Amino acid sequence: MGNSARLQQLKVVFSLAPAQLQQIADRFQADMSAGLxxxxxxxxxxxxxxxxxxxxxxGHFLALDFGGTNVRVQLIDLSGDGQWVVRRKIAAPLADPxxxxxxxxxxxxxxxxxxFLAGQIAAVVDDHGDYRLGxxxxxxxxxHGLNQAVLLHWxxxxxxxxxxGQEINALLAAxxxxxxxxxxxxxAILNDTVGTLLTxxxxxxxxxxxxxxxxxxxxxxxxxxxxxxxxMESGNFAALPVTKYDQQLDADSEKPGTxxxxxxxxxxxxxxxxxxxxxxxxxxxxxxGSVSAEDLAAIIGDIPVxxxxxxxxxxxxxxxxxxxxxxTARSARLVAATFLGVLSRIDPVLExxxxxxxxxxxxxxxxxYAGMLAAxxxxxxxxxxxxxxxxxxxxxxxxxxxxxxxxxxxxxG
Ligand code: BGC
Numbered sequence: 001m002g003n004s005a006r007l008q009q010l011k012v013v014f015s016l017a018p019a020q021l022q023q024i025a026d027r028f029q030a031d032m033s034a035g036l037x038x039x040x041x042x043x044x045x046x047x048x049x050x051x052x053x054x055x056x057x058x059g060h061f062l063a064l065d066f067g068g069t070n071v072r073v074q075l076i077d078l079s080g081d082g083q084w085v086v087r088r089k090i091a092a093p094l095a096d097p098x099x100x101x102x103x104x105x106x107x108x109x110x111x112x113x114x115x116f117l118a119g120q121i122a123a124v125v126d127d128h129g130d131y132r133l134g135x136x137x138x139x140x141x142x143x144h145g146l147n148q149a150v151l152l153h154w155x156x157x158x159x160x161x162x163x164x165g166q167e168i169n170a171l172l173a174a175x176x177x178x179x180x181x182x183x184x185x186x187x188a189i190l191n192d193t194v195g196t197l198l199t200x201x202x203x204x205x206x207x208x209x210x211x212x213x214x215x216x217x218x219x220x221x222x223x224x225x226x227x228x229x230x231x232m233e234s235g236n237f238a239a240l241p242v243t244k245y246d247q248q249l250d251a252d253s254e255k256p257g258t259x260x261x262x263x264x265x266x267x268x269x270x271x272x273x274x275x276x277x278x279x280x281x282x283x284x285x286x287x288x289g290s291v292s293a294e295d296l297a298a299i300i301g302d303i304p305v306x307x308x309x310x311x312x313x314x315x316x317x318x319x320x321x322x323x324x325x326x327x328t329a330r331s332a333r334l335v336a337a338t339f340l341g342v343l344s345r346i347d348p349v350l351e352x353x354x355x356x357x358x359x360x361x362x363x364x365x366x367x368x369y370a371g372m373l374a375a376x377x378x379x380x381x382x383x384x385x386x387x388x389x390x391x392x393x394x395x396x397x398x399x400x401x402x403x404x405x406x407x408x409x410x411x412x413g
Contacts, residue, residue: 130185148167195399
């Protein structure tokens with residue numbers, strides 16, 4: 001079979017028709033119900049101990065945002081009228097690009113990682129005054145309260161030793177003490193999806209779904225019967241039509257058999273998926289991990305790429321662009337299918353308006369991604385899609401930490 005016939009086949013496998021999207025949405029909804037009922041499900045459906053904010057929350061807070069690629073610390077003032085001001089802000093990568101340090105490998109122990117976080121916090125606080133801190137920790141956690149969250153397991157290929165099974169804000173509080181920062185009190189911990197939803201809901205009553213489409217992927221929503229936000233850990237959703245490339249990527253990953261949806265949609269993995277397909281189709285030798293989501297954005301956006309990808313002929317580059325387009329379009333459509341699943345649970349006939357708040361580099365920066373997500377909803381919902389607004393909640397995960405700290409109040413511990 002010639003390459004163009006093979007490419008045609010690839011198109012068939014990667015394009016999901018509206019009926020398939022509906023089928024995936026139905027399975028997603030069934031897994032949501034099973035997870036909530038404590039029955040076997042690929043969705044963890046973790047309670048966040050947070051309702052939606054009123055918009056009146058106010059005060060001066062520290063927000064620590066630990067997402068897996070960077071750590072950000074912000075000093076945020078919530079004004080109590082749905083508005084906020086970021087007073088100070090720093091960010092540092094968890095793995096130094098120049099190779100000086102890497103806190104994400106198995107060679108790093110928990111205290112090393114949390115001492116690094118405390119060091120970042122030290123750079124933002126003044127010499128006096130107490131601080132209440134909200135911590136956005138973007139990994140699956142079982143919570144026992146607003147400030148108690150135990151890491152179930154790492155995702156996004158992080159391997160730091162001695163953190164799984166531990167209570168995260170206890171590790172943080174201990175590191176703050178070691179650093180002489182007992183004035184900084186962690187008082188809330190939340191997932192980044194929850195932070196994104198809280199930020200949107202702070203000024204928009206219709207916001208009831210929050211999602212991250214970035215290095216990792218996950219969605220949370222406000223469950224009306226429980227009146228709390230549920231972190232679904234939807235990256236682990238596992239009722240999807242996988243290709244041999246998905247299987248290969250999974251087999252080579254840190255935790256095979258987990259995070260099926262995330263490995264098909266998230267920025268951490270899309271470049272690798274395209275690489276696996278590209279080496280199958282083109283006369284290329286590309287080492288594992290050599291294609292990033294940023295490379296894909298460049299390929300799709302017709303911006304020159306560096307390295308071995310730059311040495312392709314015009315016809316090969318065109319093919320690579322097609323492959324990158326298919327993989328990212330499938331990502332957007334799969335995510336849209338899960339949104340449809342949530343919507344059909346919370347409002348089956350779409351009586352009310354809904355805002356889906358999304359943050360993350362893929363949604364923000366991948367050319368065409370946001371448009372493809374919205375278009376997939378229209379394909380399935382038709383006119384009713386007008387009830388649904390998908391919007392960027394920029395830096396929502398960090399602002400949400402301040403809102404959660406405000407909800408916790410001065411006495412939470
Ligand atoms: C984590 C989620 C997180 C998502 C986006 C996933 O790998 O399991 O907890 O929300 O990435 O950062």
